[in-house]
Amino acid sequence: MPDETEKPEKEAAAGGRPRRRQARGERRIAQLLEAAASVFCSTGYTAASTNAIAREAGVSPGTLYQFFPNKEAIAIELGDRLVSEMRTHGDALTPVAPGTPLAEAVGGAVDRFIDFNCRHPVFFALMHGPDMPGRITEEHDALHATLLARVAALLTAFMPGAPDTDIARTADMCLGVYKAGLEIALNHEGDERAAYVAELKNVLVRYLGPVTVGAAAAPASTPGQNTP
Template sequence: MEVLLAAAAQVFADRGYDAATTTEIAAAAQSSIGSLYQFFPTKEKIAQAVIGQQAQDLAQQLDAIAEASPGWDVPELSRRLVQALIEFRGRHPSFARLIDTPGVPAELVIGVRQSMRLQLARILAPHAPGLGKARLAAVAAAVQQVMKSAVALNADPAFDSAAAAKAALQELRDMLTAYLQSTLS
């Protein structure tokens, strides 16, 4: 099953959800289509399993940040959050293709996003003890979108050099840091 999920993740990363086929996934796993259907009767079920596995990895990464972050200052927190998502998306290139694509069950996508926002709120809470629950949830959603932008920026092929991409990414980190410093203090 792990081989099938790894193959599916690669096919989804390369082709996207809509263009990927179960035949391609089985071939990439060097498995028969019957074996694939034994575990996953539809492409949707395969996508759900891939997203579930990847979301679990993201949750573990954010849990580790939540444990360590109370001792960090805001610039360190910003740097680690942005870097964590860039590294996560680097390990799981199919995640964005699946989570941002119509056709994948909306309830799954919403659940993953809500879970991530709750974890971000948990990470931010020790840095903003005076922030109410609703405001903390809004800040977590904003941070989630900035982190998503950092991933897109990091992968943007329009940069003419790695140095230019790195400089733009630093600007985004600085923006997140300034936002968090003004919001959390």
């Protein structure tokens, strides 16, 4: 007769929870985070409530509290996941191949980040909201530092011999311009958003043209090209 202790041991996942129960829990968490993203985008973090998030998810508030003690915990979990995904976009900002046109390098970088923010509009709301939990603010500062270093590394190929301080300053300006342009672009949709993204690329290319080597300050793209 088989030992009855073997069955739960085989079914147990990390932490001692049955795999099936763990999978259901993960799906529920994903459902709640998706609902929270929708509520945060529509009402903002401050006005959002756990009741509204539960209603959006189609569950009772009691079910929500099984996974998250409060709204802040939901925002932190959502922010952590988005920051982790955003870091992969930052990792893509590696030095470009010699001879790569400036407009091509700028356009590729902008397209990757615009695509991420269009797929996850709550990211901008969480990272730039006025009353966000301290944990998210810290994550934002760390992410900003990471992206700044990646942009500086990208610019090195276009500014050979330039002092590190000049490259860092230029990278900081580029990231600031991008964030400002992103906010404007996200306020529009469809062709109009594409036109604003094209304008953002053009602004960056025209700013970088005079301070980079062999870079023509030509428009990065025309409205509607290579934009989400």
